[in-house]
Amino acid sequence: MESTHTPPGPAPTAIARWATDAVPPAQRLDYWIGAICEGFLEMDVSARLGPGFRASLEAAPLGPLVVNRVSGSAQDVYRTPRAVAQSRDNFYYLLRKSDVPWHAAQAGREARLLPGDMLLVDSRFCYEFHFPLTANTLSIELPPAWLEAWLPQPMAQLGRRIDGQSGWGLTLSSFMHQLSPEVAASPPLPGALMADQLGALLALATGNAAAGDAGEAAPAPAPGLQALARRVRERLQQRHAEPGLTAGAIAADLGVSERTLHRCLAQGGATFGQCLVDCRMAVARRLLDDPRFDRLTGAEIGRRVGLADASHFIRQCRRQFGATPGELRRRR
Structure with a gap:
């Protein structure tokens, strides 16, 4: 006689959890920094201390991705050059808040995000998040190879607000609103299929359908050199914080020769060295002008x-501003 017993489905994935309620108030910030370094990446956090500070993190895999939910008090989060240097593994992160506005910066870009908006960042470069009221955020960890299959040029999207109020951005935002570690731990569809849905919506929301570099078999026409110069500046915005950054490193990153890199900048009367200095000092001036720093x-x-x-x-x-860093601060 055949058994009518139905085999059980796959067991739900365990959800990893960290919460500051597990430690005394005086230890909560240190505990939280350790939790996000373990659950995410090496980062620095500043926050108002006191018994009111609380934060938690839950995480669960969804196919090739990881769905993270952060809850907690107001705080500022910094991915510093030291943290980047210490990290063995790096990922992209797609973030969404649904409750209150917040601010972020990466790649020389600053974004003010409204509830429902999204932001893409790359952990290989410095970034900062400013959560003035709450840190409640959904953050999805995206492996570089996976994301770059959906967005051929993801660096163009870093630090930019993805509008969650209309068009494909609204569709992506609505999809992310349904995600949580609990959904990832017991998904209604195969995790890989849901991940692909996210990738397709992200590509549509960003309009990212650009092809890769065409190579150097023939000299690039003037408009091509202008486009390359813009991409060089974008890479400098991404990598300006790296000490000893060279034109050769940027050229290799873009898949062109160093000679072509210099030629595209020279067409506009610029040099690599000056572009790098200008980028670095523009970021430095913003930091010096901001009382938060x-x-x-x-x-x-x-x-x-x-x-x-x-x-x-x-x-x-x-040389750039006619004053020392201290004098610039005092002139605010």
């Missing part, structure tokens, strides 16, 4: 933009 010394701001020598940074400030 007054806790950082001038030397630390110099290091954050790739200028490890404090005296060199001061000289560049004088």
Whole structure:
């Protein structure tokens, strides 16, 4: 006689959890920094201390992705050059908040995001998140190879607000609103299929259908050189914080020769060195002008933009802005 017993389906995936309620109030911030370093990546966090500070993180895999839910008090999160250097593994992250506006910065871009908007960041480069009221965020970890199959040029999207209020962005936002670690742990459809749905919606929401580089079999026409120059500047915005960054490194990143890189910049009367300095000092000026970064010394701001020598940074400030870092702050 045949058995009528139905084999059970796959067991739900366990959800990893961290919560500051597990430790005394005085230890919560240190615990939270350790939790996000373990659950995400090496990052720094600043927050108002006290018994009111709370935060939690839940995470579960969804096919090749990981769905993370962060809840907690107001805080500022920084992915620093040191943290980037210490990380063995790197990922893209797609973030969405549904409750209150927040701010973020990466790649020389700053974004103010409304509830439902989304943001793509790359952990290989510095970024910062400012959560003025709550840190409640859905953050999806995206492996680089997976994302780059959907977005051929993802760097063009880093640090940009993805509008969650209309068009395909609204569809993507609605899809993300349904995701949670609980859904990832016991998905209604195969995890890989749901991940592909996210990838397709992200590609539609960003309009990212650009082809890869065409190579260098023939000299690029002037419009092609102009486009390449824009891409060089975009890469500099991404990588300006790396000490000792060279034209050769950027050229290799873009898949062109160093000679072509210099030629595309020269067409507009620019040099690689000056473009790099301009990028670094523009970011430094924003940090010096923002009271939120007054806790950082001038030397630390110099290091954050790739200028490890404090005296060199001061000289560049004088050359670019006619004042030292301290004088620029006092003039605000």
